[in-house]
Amino acid sequence: MADSDLSxxxxxxxxxxxxxxxxxxxxxxxxxxxxxxxxTREALRIMMQxxxxxxxxxxxxxxxxxxxxxxxxxxxxxxxxxxxxxxQINLIxxxxxxxxxxxxxxxxxxxxxxxxxxxxxxxxxxxxxxxxPLL
Amino acid sequence: xxxxxxxEVRDITRIERIGAHSHIRGLxxxxxxxxxxxxxxxxxxxxxxxxxxxxTQMVREGKIAGRCIxxxxxxSTGKTAIAVGMAQxxxxxxxxxxxxxxxxxxxxxxxxxxxxxxxxxxxxxxxKEETEIIEGEVVEIQIERPATxxxxxxxxxxxxxxxxxxNYDLGNKIIECFMKxxxxxxxxxxxxxxxxxxxxxxxxxxxxxxxxxxxxxARFVQCxxxxxxxxxxxxxxxxxxxxxxxxxxxxxxxxLFSGDTGEIKQEVRDQINNKVLExxxxxxxxxxxxxxxxxxxxxxxxxxxSFLNRALESDMAxxxxxxxxxxxxxxxxxxxxxxxxxxxxxxxxxxxxxxxxYSEKEVKEILKIRCEEExxxxxxxxxxxxxxxxxxxxxxxxxQLITTANLVCRRRKAAExxxxxxxxxxxxxxxxxxxSKILKxxxxxxxxxxxxxxxGDESVAGGGAKRRMESSGDAQPMEH
Numbered sequence: 267m268a269d270s271d272l273s274x275x276x277x278x279x280x281x282x283x284x285x286x287x288x289x290x291x292x293x294x295x296x297x298x299x300x301x302x303x304x305x306t307r308e309a310l311r312i313m314m315q316x317x318x319x320x321x322x323x324x325x326x327x328x329x330x331x332x333x334x335x336x337x338x339x340x341x342x343x344x345x346x347x348x349x350x351x352x353x354q355i356n357l358i359x360x361x362x363x364x365x366x367x368x369x370x371x372x373x374x375x376x377x378x379x380x381x382x383x384x385x386x387x388x389x390x391x392x393x394x395x396x397x398x399p400l401l
Numbered sequence: 402x403x404x405x406x407x408x409e410v411r412d413i414t415r416i417e418r419i420g421a422h423s424h425i426r427g428l429x430x431x432x433x434x435x436x437x438x439x440x441x442x443x444x445x446x447x448x449x450x451x452x453x454x455x456x457t458q459m460v461r462e463g464k465i466a467g468r469c470i471x472x473x474x475x476x477s478t479g480k481t482a483i484a485v486g487m488a489q490x491x492x493x494x495x496x497x498x499x500x501x502x503x504x505x506x507x508x509x510x511x512x513x514x515x516x517x518x519x520x521x522x523x524x525x526x527x528x529k530e531e532t533e534i535i536e537g538e539v540v541e542i543q544i545e546r547p548a549t550x551x552x553x554x555x556x557x558x559x560x561x562x563x564x565x566x567x568n569y570d571l572g573n574k575i576i577e578c579f580m581k582x583x584x585x586x587x588x589x590x591x592x593x594x595x596x597x598x599x600x601x602x603x604x605x606x607x608x609x610x611x612x613x614x615x616x617x618x619a620r621f622v623q624c625x626x627x628x629x630x631x632x633x634x635x636x637x638x639x640x641x642x643x644x645x646x647x648x649x650x651x652x653x654x655x656x657l658f659s660g661d662t663g664e665i666k667q668e669v670r671d672q673i674n675n676k677v678l679e680x681x682x683x684x685x686x687x688x689x690x691x692x693x694x695x696x697x698x699x700x701x702x703x704x705x706x707s708f709l710n711r712a713l714e715s716d717m718a719x720x721x722x723x724x725x726x727x728x729x730x731x732x733x734x735x736x737x738x739x740x741x742x743x744x745x746x747x748x749x750x751x752x753x754x755x756x757x758x759y760s761e762k763e764v765k766e767i768l769k770i771r772c773e774e775e776x777x778x779x780x781x782x783x784x785x786x787x788x789x790x791x792x793x794x795x796x797x798x799x800x801q802l803i804t805t806a807n808l809v810c811r812r813r814k815a816a817e818x819x820x821x822x823x824x825x826x827x828x829x830x831x832x833x834x835x836x837s838k839i840l841k842x843x844x845x846x847x848x849x850x851x852x853x854x855x856x857g858d859e860s861v862a863g864g865g866a867k868r869r870m871e872s873s874g875d876a877q878p879m880e881h
Contacts, residue, residue, distance in 0.1 A: 297564050307567075308567060378636075380527045380528075380529055381636075384684045385530060385531035386529065386530065386686075388596075393647075394644075
């Protein structure tokens with residue numbers, strides 16, 4: 267009896283820790299993704315700002331390679347990258363929500379209320395906010 | 402400049418008044434909703450507390466709405482205490498409105514308006530706000546101004562967190578924001594991505610030694626961690642009434658501060674109901690029905706009862722908890738008698754929870770809790786005497802004696818209230834029984850003792866108070 271109790275609690279603790287680990291890993295991932303997002307943004311910015319000559323070629327790194335490539339193409343590549351990163355971030359955020367609530371469930375806490383809500387429109391919220399001192 | 406330096410920064414500590422039920426922290430139930438004998442300020446009334454616990458659990462899970470619960474019992478048997486306990490157990494998430502039956506009689510507002518406001522105050526709407534913010538410490542900031550003084554400004558800012566660092570080019574508008582907030586290198590700031598609002602959180606600890614002297618308001622914070630661009634989600638619960646007030650045009654938002662909302666048109670309410678339902682359809686809002694507690698419910702009249710009957714059928718109705726200490730009595734506004742002074746048809750929809758009189762042991766426990774609540778150290782003998790007083794007169798009277806005895810005790814600079822103190826305040830302050838006894842004795846010496854029409858037959862029956870009890874709760878002293 268006592269033995270099965272012990273193994274049961276160990277099992278629960280392991281599961282909780284596993285989940286927690288995953289949440290932390292996701293958090294780290296988010297930071298890395300954001301770093302990449304900012305870098306891409308900076309690169310795009312610089313390319314757009316420099317001379318407007320469309321045919322000029324620019325240096326760009328692909329993996330560990332430095333490649334010279336037409337500006338248009340480079341910008342296109344970067345933009346695609348940006349989109350992908352944005353998608354990835356959204357994915358992690360939604361996964362994170364599920365994980366955190368699962369983790370809370372493991373710890374016998376009720377899930378955070380309203381996690382599955384869609385946010386109100388910015389405009390609507392601004393109207394509410396300007397009139398309600400408590401928000 | 403000198404003016405600005407005079408501003409004092411003061412810590413505000415909230416002083417909570419000690420109220421009649423301030424010692425109650427919850428319903429005092431364990432995990433399986435079994436009532437503990439003494440817990441969270443609650444004593445005894447196990448069955449009633451269990452019942453209330455079940456109701457609370459259902460409200461929390463959103464399983465019931467539009468129901469009525471009646472707390473019935475003799476005076477001072479803990480009806481209000483149970484309601485307060487329910488409010489505490491529900492927490493801040495679920496709206497809980499508490500009102501007294503007589504509150505609806507106001508000159509400025511019709512009875513039904515007061516009731517519907519109370520009903521709508523007890524329905525929460527959960528909404529979510531999502532913002533993307535950029536949060537980081539300013540490493541460097543450059544702003545180039547054209548020599549002419551006017552024209553486009555150019556700027557660059559470098560932000561960092563503990564993990565990363567990046568540059569932003571600044572536009573004209575945001576530069577203005579930066580200048581307005583007086584942002585320098587070393588400040589920790591947030592920028593709201595949607596609105597471009599810049600907010601200064603404080604100065605970074607690592608830059609604490611940049612200057613020898615800092616203003617009193619300088620606040621030091623840690624350099625933010627993790628990613629620069631963060632997504633923040635905040636869930637708010639607002640009540641329907643709050644949205645009503647915003648949208649009732651004639652008053653506008655000022656009404657929220659002055660507390661006087663006046664009448665809100667039905668059309669406004671309908672519009673808001675529609676909007677909220679629309680949000681719910683789109684998955685943008687959750688409706689969170691709360692609890693409306695009406696104390697002294699026998700003070701409501703027949704119109705209110707039929708209004709309530711109707712209002713409870715609406716799909717956005719809270720759980721209504723009522724409390725009354727009346728037996729079979731007249732329904733206000735009619736000549737009919739009914740149990741608890743509530744019409745039978747409404748009574749039919751209710752779940753009735755009964756509270757019973759406290760035993761002597763429980764009374765002692767309550768008094769002990771009250772002593773703790775009022776920071777009063779009481780000698781066991783004094784407590785025994787107080788318990789006796791409570792059983793002989795009333796619990797409320799005994800609780801009042803705690804406060805007064807404590808004062809007397811402090812006057813003689815003692816640390817502990819002893820029997821002498823209790824005896825002294827017992828002789829100083831009369832309870833209801835003694836007071837009416839004295840009144841009866843010296844009736845003739847008081848002014849205007851002979852005016853009422855009933856006076857004649859009342860004196861025959863001997864003692865107004867006693868006679869009223871005999872003629873079965875028919876008389877309501879406050880009746881018009």
